[in-house]
Amino acid sequence: MIIKKVNNVQEALTGVKDSMTFMLGGFGLCGIPENSINELVNLNVKDITCISNNAGVDDFGLGLLLKKKQIKKMISSYVGENAEFERQMLSGELEVDLVPQGTLAERCRAAQHGIPAFFTPAGYGTEVAEGKEVRDFNGKPHIMETAFHADFAFIKAWKGDEAGNLIFKGTARNFNPVMCGAAKITVVEVEELVKPGELDPNFVHVPGVFVQRIFEGKNYEKRIEQRTTKEA
Amino acid sequence: MIIKKVNNVQEALTGVKDSMTFMLGGFGLCGIPENSINELVNLNVKDITCISNNAGVDDFGLGLLLKKKQIKKMISSYVGENAEFERQMLSGELEVDLVPQGTLAERCRAAQHGIPAFFTPAGYGTEVAEGKEVRDFNGKPHIMETAFHADFAFIKAWKGDEAGNLIFKGTARNFNPVMCGAAKITVVEVEELVKPGELDPNFVHVPGVFVQRIFEGKNYEKRIEQRTTKEA
Amino acid sequence: MLDKNGIAKRIAQEVKDGYYVNLGIGIPTLVANYVRDDIQVEFQSENGILGMGPFPTEANVDADLINAGKQTITARKGASFFDSAMSFGMIRGQHVDLTILGAMEVAQNGNIANWKIPGKMVKGMGGAMDLVGSAKNIIVAMMHTNRAGQSKLLKECSLPLTGVKCVTKIVTNLAVLEIVDGKFKLLERAPGINIEEIKKATEGDLLIPENVTEMKM
Amino acid sequence: MLDKNGIAKRIAQEVKDGYYVNLGIGIPTLVANYVRDDIQVEFQSENGILGMGPFPTEANVDADLINAGKQTITARKGASFFDSAMSFGMIRGQHVDLTILGAMEVAQNGNIANWKIPGKMVKGMGGAMDLVGSAKNIIVAMMHTNRAGQSKLLKECSLPLTGVKCVTKIVTNLAVLEIVDGKFKLLERAPGINIEEIKKATEGDLLIPENVTEMKM
Numbered sequence: 001m002i003i004k005k006v007n008n009v010q011e012a013l014t015g016v017k018d019s020m021t022f023m024l025g026g027f028g029l030c031g032i033p034e035n036s037i038n039e040l041v042n043l044n045v046k047d048i049t050c051i052s053n054n055a056g057v058d059d060f061g062l063g064l065l066l067k068k069k070q071i072k073k074m075i076s077s078y079v080g081e082n083a084e085f086e087r088q089m090l091s092g093e094l095e096v097d098l099v100p101q102g103t104l105a106e107r108c109r110a111a112q113h114g115i116p117a118f119f120t121p122a123g124y125g126t127e128v129a130e131g132k133e134v135r136d137f138n139g140k141p142h143i144m145e146t147a148f149h150a151d152f153a154f155i156k157a158w159k160g161d162e163a164g165n166l167i168f169k170g171t172a173r174n175f176n177p178v179m180c181g182a183a184k185i186t187v188v189e190v191e192e193l194v195k196p197g198e199l200d201p202n203f204v205h206v207p208g209v210f211v212q213r214i215f216e217g218k219n220y221e222k223r224i225e226q227r228t229t230k231e232a
Numbered sequence: 233m234i235i236k237k238v239n240n241v242q243e244a245l246t247g248v249k250d251s252m253t254f255m256l257g258g259f260g261l262c263g264i265p266e267n268s269i270n271e272l273v274n275l276n277v278k279d280i281t282c283i284s285n286n287a288g289v290d291d292f293g294l295g296l297l298l299k300k301k302q303i304k305k306m307i308s309s310y311v312g313e314n315a316e317f318e319r320q321m322l323s324g325e326l327e328v329d330l331v332p333q334g335t336l337a338e339r340c341r342a343a344q345h346g347i348p349a350f351f352t353p354a355g356y357g358t359e360v361a362e363g364k365e366v367r368d369f370n371g372k373p374h375i376m377e378t379a380f381h382a383d384f385a386f387i388k389a390w391k392g393d394e395a396g397n398l399i400f401k402g403t404a405r406n407f408n409p410v411m412c413g414a415a416k417i418t419v420v421e422v423e424e425l426v427k428p429g430e431l432d433p434n435f436v437h438v439p440g441v442f443v444q445r446i447f448e449g450k451n452y453e454k455r456i457e458q459r460t461t462k463e464a
Numbered sequence: 465m466l467d468k469n470g471i472a473k474r475i476a477q478e479v480k481d482g483y484y485v486n487l488g489i490g491i492p493t494l495v496a497n498y499v500r501d502d503i504q505v506e507f508q509s510e511n512g513i514l515g516m517g518p519f520p521t522e523a524n525v526d527a528d529l530i531n532a533g534k535q536t537i538t539a540r541k542g543a544s545f546f547d548s549a550m551s552f553g554m555i556r557g558q559h560v561d562l563t564i565l566g567a568m569e570v571a572q573n574g575n576i577a578n579w580k581i582p583g584k585m586v587k588g589m590g591g592a593m594d595l596v597g598s599a600k601n602i603i604v605a606m607m608h609t610n611r612a613g614q615s616k617l618l619k620e621c622s623l624p625l626t627g628v629k630c631v632t633k634i635v636t637n638l639a640v641l642e643i644v645d646g647k648f649k650l651l652e653r654a655p656g657i658n659i660e661e662i663k664k665a666t667e668g669d670l671l672i673p674e675n676v677t678e679m680k681m
Numbered sequence: 682m683l684d685k686n687g688i689a690k691r692i693a694q695e696v697k698d699g700y701y702v703n704l705g706i707g708i709p710t711l712v713a714n715y716v717r718d719d720i721q722v723e724f725q726s727e728n729g730i731l732g733m734g735p736f737p738t739e740a741n742v743d744a745d746l747i748n749a750g751k752q753t754i755t756a757r758k759g760a761s762f763f764d765s766a767m768s769f770g771m772i773r774g775q776h777v778d779l780t781i782l783g784a785m786e787v788a789q790n791g792n793i794a795n796w797k798i799p800g801k802m803v804k805g806m807g808g809a810m811d812l813v814g815s816a817k818n819i820i821v822a823m824m825h826t827n828r829a830g831q832s833k834l835l836k837e838c839s840l841p842l843t844g845v846k847c848v849t850k851i852v853t854n855l856a857v858l859e860i861v862d863g864k865f866k867l868l869e870r871a872p873g874i875n876i877e878e879i880k881k882a883t884e885g886d887l888l889i890p891e892n893v894t895e896m897k898m
Contacts, residue, residue, distance in 0.1 A: 001732065001759035002699050002721045027511040027548070028534040030527065053548070080587030081534070089586060098579075098586070101510065102552025102594030106347070109549040113766075114773030114815055115338070116369030118350040120556060121597040125575075125628035128593060137348035137378070146369070158528075163732075163759035169434060170528035170545055171512045177547040181776055196759030202401060203435040204761035205547075207731045209701050209723070209776045222527035225534035232521040233515065233542035234482050234504045259728040259765070260751040262744065285765070312804030313751070321803060330796075330803070333727065334769025334811030341766040345549075346556030346598055352773060353814040357792075357845035360810060390745075395515075395542035402745035402762055403729045409764040413559055428542030436544035437764075439514045441484050441506070441559045454744035457751035464738040 001196045004164040004214045009039045012187045012213045016152060018045050019072075023108060023153040023179040024052040024062065028081065028225050031172030032061050035189045035217040036154040040065060049073040051148055053104060053175050055085045060223055069093070075148070077101035081225060100128060103145050105175060110147035111182035112210065117146045153183035156217070157206070160190035161199050164208025173205065181210030189217035233428045236396035236446045241271045244419045244445045248384060250277050251304075255340065255385040255411040256284040256294065260313065260457050263404030264293050267421045267449040268386040272297060281305040283380055285336060285407050287317045292455055301325070307380070309333035313457060332360060335377050337407060342379035343414035344442065349378045385415035388449070389438070392422035393431050396440030405437065413442030421449035466637045466654045466679075471605050473498040474652075474679055475564055475635050478603055479505055486510060486555065486595060488565030489533040491605040495564055506540075508560055510591040512551050515543025532591065552591065556598045563599040565592060567606050567631075569621045572668035574631040574643040576604065577623035589626060596627030608636035608665045615667035617641070617648055638662050640679065647671045652679045683854045683871045683896075688822050690715040691896055692781055692852050695820055696722055703727060703772065703812060705782030706750040708822040712781055723757075725777055727808040729768050732760025749808065769808065773815045780816035782809060784823050784848075786838045789885035791848040791860040793821065794840035806843060813844030825853035825882045832884035834858070834865055855879050857896065864888045869896045 006012045013036065022040075026032030037056075040048075041064050050071055056062035065071050066084050073095035079085045088094035099107070100122040110118055119142035123129050133144040155176045158169035166188060168176060180186050193216040238244045245268065254272075258264030269288075272280075273296050282303055288294035297303050298316050305327035311317045320326035331339070332354040342350055351374035355361050365376040387408045390401035398420060400408060412418050425448040466474065468491050476498035479485055486508045487493050496518075499505050507516040509531040516531055517538035524538065531537045539545075554560055569577040576596055579589040596602055609615055617634065633642045633651075639662045640652040649671040650662060655678055663670060683691065689711035696702055696712070698720035704710050713735075716722050724733040726748040733748055734755035741755065748754045756762075771777055786794040793813055796806040813819055826832055834851065850868075851858045856879045857869040866888040867879060872895055880887060 001757065002701070002723055027532075028530065030511070030530050030534070076588060078588040078590035086586065090583070096586070098588045100589050100593035100597075101548070101591035102556055105548035105552055106345075109770075110350075112774055113338075113770030114775060115350050115352060116374055117367075118342075118347050120347060120594075122556070122594040123589075124597060126593060126625045127580075128589075135349075142348055161759060165759060165761050167434070168545075168547075170526060170539075171509070171530055172528040173545055173547050174512050175548045178549045181771075181774060199761075201730075201732070201756055201760040201762050202399070204763075207761040207763060207767075207771070208759065209725070209731055209771055224525070224527050224530070224536060226530070226536065227525060228519045228535040228537075229522045229525060230519045232523065233540065234484070234506055259749075260747065262728070262747050262751070308805060310805035310807035318803065322800070328803070330805045332806055332810035332814075333765065333808040334773055337765035337769055341553075344557055345553030346558060352811075354773070354811040355806075356814060358810060358842045359797075360806075393542060397542060397544050400762075400764075402743060402756075403726070403747055404745040405762055405764050406729050407765045410766045413557060431544075433513075433515070433539055433543040433545050436546075439544040439546060439550075439554070440542065441508070441514055441554055456742070456744050456747070456753060458747070458753065459742060460736045460752040460754075461739045461742060462736045464740065 001163040003162050004208060004211050005162040006213045006215050008215055009035045012215050013039050016043060016045055019047045020151040021049040023150040023183055024050060025155045025176030025179050027174035028054050029061050029223045031156050031174050031176055033154040033156040033189050034220055036187060037061060037064060041068060046070055047072040051075040051150060053077050053101060055079045055082045057081050058084050075099060077104050105178050107145055107148040108182045109178040111149050112178060112180065115147060117144050119144055148182060150183035153179040153186040155180055155186060155188040157188055157190045159192045159194060160188055160214050161194050161196045163196040164211030164214050165199050165204040166206040167199060167203065168205050177206050180206045185212045186210055188214045190214065191217065191220060233395040235394050236440060236443050237394040238445045238447050240447055241267045244447050245271050248275060248277055251279045252383040253281040255382040255415055256282060257387045257408030257411050259406035260286050261293050261455045263388050263406050263408055265386040265388040265421050266452055268419060269293060269296060273300060278302055279304040283307040283382060285309050285333060287311045287314045289313050290316050307331060309336050337410050339377055339380040340414045341410040343381050344410060347379060349376050351376055380414060382415035385411040385418045387412055387418060387420040389420055389422045391424045391426060392420055392446050393426050393428045395428040396443030396446050397431050397436040398438040399431060399435060400437050409438050412438045417444045418442055420446045422446060423449065423452060465657055469494055471635050471637060473681060475603055475605055479562065483561040484508055485562045486560050490566045492564040492566060493533060508554060510551050510555065512546050512548060513539060513543060515540045552594050555594050558598055558600055562601045563595045564603045564605055565595065567604045569616050569618055569623055570604055570631055570634055571618050571621045572648050573646050574629040575621050576626050576631050577621040578626050580624045592626050596630040602630055602632050604631050604634045606636055608638040615665055617666045617668045619668045638665055644671060650676050652677055654679055655681065682874055686711055688852050688854060690898060692820055692822055696779060700778040701725055702779045703777050707783045709781040709783060710750060725771060727768050727772065729763050729765060730756060730760060732757045769811050772811050775815055775817055777816065779818045780812045781820045781822055782812060784821045786833050786835055786840055787821055787848055787851055788835050788838045789865050790863050791846040792838050793843050793848050794838040795843050797841045809843050813847040819847055819849050821848050821851045823853055825855040832882055834883045834885045836885045855882055861888060867893050869894055871896055872898065
């Protein structure tokens with residue numbers, strides 16, 4: 001098999017530079033690539049564009065990059081949990097491109113699958129449709145959306161093998177699988193890295209061909225935004 | 233949970249009529265819905281359109297429907313294993329629409345996912361592109377392809393639960409998952425039908441929402457077209 | 465007059481046996497608490513679960529298992545997890561039967577605005593544009609008026625739109641209404657609310673049938 | 682002159698360490714037998730497997746595990762199975778490094794025809810149009826001439842096309858050639874074959890460099 005294993009996050013992020021475009025998996029703080037984000041903070045890369053459904057919270061996840069003003073532009077669907085984000089956006093310091101969540105997922109998946117453009121009804125008649133082609137199919141108006149590409153995709157999986165095969169757990173899956181292979185280099189951090197052959201090939205969520213580098217992450221915090229419980 | 237279980241293939245095929253369009257999973261004879269095909273032969277529905285990657289062999293799979301001249305039109309990518317098919321096609325008895333395999337899969341997946349049209353480079357400059365819109369993306373010509381819809385999809389899965397969740401085995405997966413939900417009614421036959429809760433929700437290949445009817449199939453033949461072996 | 469739980473309770477009556485339902489953040493989330501337990505209903509959350517269950521006990525909290533409101537949840541028997549493309553495939557492909565979401569404004573032609581106040585608040589549309597762009601059956605759950613006392617049921621939306629001509633029904637603290645021929649047709653009054661009160665709180669054109677019954681709660 | 686196995690053996694030299702490779706039906710399938718075992722290569726079969734292994738022993742035959750040629754196969758360690766949309770996503774998205782397939786005709790501009798003889802034979806294009814429409818690196822494996830002795834390396838294809846301007850390299854029983862500036866550039870001669878023989882068997886324009894070495898097998 002073709003081995004994608006690298007030794008640590010530093011090696012995994014080799015080649016990351018200012019002004020690049022990154023994709024980052026996760027929904028809220030669930031399933032975010034914590035190790036890679038922290039290393040992006042350490043590397044202090046600037047003027048980056050981030051494609052990520054959310055923008056973290058003020059002191060965690062992408063919020064850490066926002067605080068250090070490393071992000072020039074965010075492409076997201078929902079940014080409501082982050083006060084610093086809203087401040088930078090309303091003041092004009094931060095460029096923001098808001099994209100409907102399903103369209104965001106599909107535009108990543110389109111890049112992964114070599115589809116340059118597709119039609120969706122989401123956003124028709126709204127700001128999102130401005131400047132985009134509108135076309136009727138089956139009597140209903142749709143807008144044309146194009147694939148998102150990036151320089152790096154930073155992905156968090158539950159388990160992976162050294163050949164880059166990935167599996168995810170629960171709703172930490174979210175945007176992670178659809179971003180794999182949508183960037184020139186897909187970097188995956190996993191909670192547990194196993195030898196090839198240990199994952200059942202029937203239940204691999206993302207085949208290793210979409211992954212360039214994989215490493216076992218450390219010290220996962222896995223913060224919870226809304227801890228809601230019921231009586232035991 | 234919402235229960236999709238029906239008792240047998242007869243109940244599963246209720247509502248099947250002449251002149252309908254059907255999708256059928258499978259690649260060659262691998263992963264074909266044997267029980268549903270046999271019941272379509274019994275029901276003797278006529279003038280049907282079949283969307284299926286292949287057309288079976290002379291005496292098995294879709295070949296059985298061809299032999300009885302139940303099929304008016306085939307939409308497939310490869311039909312080379314079936315002499316009766318070639319005869320009917322070259323004589324003009326059978327309408328045939330040949331579609332590149334990846335485009336066929338994506339057109340089914342597009343219907344499943346509510347995407348009316350997308351662009352692909354496959355078939356540009358060939359007969360397949362005739363009458364279709366051509367557009368350049370990133371300096372490369374692509375053609376626009378539209379979603380395939382059907383009245384019924386006939387699917388074969390390995391295991392399923394009564395809520396319609398499905399898992400597949402090996403390369404018997406192929407077109408089966410992408411056809412689920414691309415038809416008005418998706419009928420699934422499984423080798424083993426289990427109670428909801430028995431499948432790990434992390435490893436469900438097709439969520440039950442895409443399935444209307446599910447039953448445990450009988451007497452699987454699982455014929456092999458090219459039995460190739462090496463010395464033990 | 466209904467409170468938020470009352471609105472949720474009334475909307476729960478719209479949830480039928482065999483429905484797959486997507487619940488938005490806020491009042492819609494509460495609807496799950498009031499669905500009859502003699503019918504089979506599954507909840508989809510667009511971050512990637514079908515078969516969402518109630519909140520976990522403290523011992524069962526799992527950071528990898530949340531809903532679209534970022535709340536910790538549980539999975540029911542027969543649940544499944546999937547990626548965001550698959551999740552919105554379900555939504556865009558109209559496999560979800562009912563969508564319940566909040567709004568800042570609804571117009572009498574069925575337009576809805578719920579994601580942006582220019583220059584002031586921009587949280588983003590999240591999955592709302594995908595949901596309202598595709599769903600066959602959309603119920604809006606909201607208060608009839610905003611904090612300043614202004615009607616949220618308008619002739620035209622003043623805020624940036626989330627979707628056009630898509631809302632089916634609206635359930636507020638005062639009434640149940642549906643969009644018919646470009647007007648708000650009054651279907652039911654909230655307990656203790658009379659038609660004059662609803663008229664006063666509605667800026668858009670109201671269609672008032674002869675008999676408008678009180679909601680049965 | 683090479684036989685089919687010889688063509689496969691020569692093509693195997695084009696397979697580099699770390700490559701994901703899609704092998705078509707016929708001669709291309711044989712390439713797997715000759716790839717150096719000191720390099721890491723994975724084979725993709727478009728019906729839904731990455732990490733295809735050798736044929737099974739009789740005891741291990743599994744009807745649910747075949748390749749795109751419908752042959753029973755095995756899966757290697759680190760393999761994965763997936764659906765047809767994902768499989769062609771890999772191909773269309775250019776994640777597969779090398780595609781090796783057969784052809785009826787190749788034109789000097791890189792056009793290829795391999796799926797239809799009008800009025801006579803229509804097997805269908807299978808995955809070939811997706812493969813040649815997207816792959817970065819396409820090697821054609823075929824005999825230099827057809828059974829009637831006519832060249833299959835043409836100025837223009839006469840049969841319905843599978844793809845346009847896509848072929849990178851051609852390995853035949855007589856030679857290795859690549860498409861350069863709309864011509865067939867001769868790279869290597871098969872053992873025992875001289876340039877005159879290649880010229881005679883090639884209808885398209887040949888670019889013949891000064892030194893054309895014999896293939897190293």
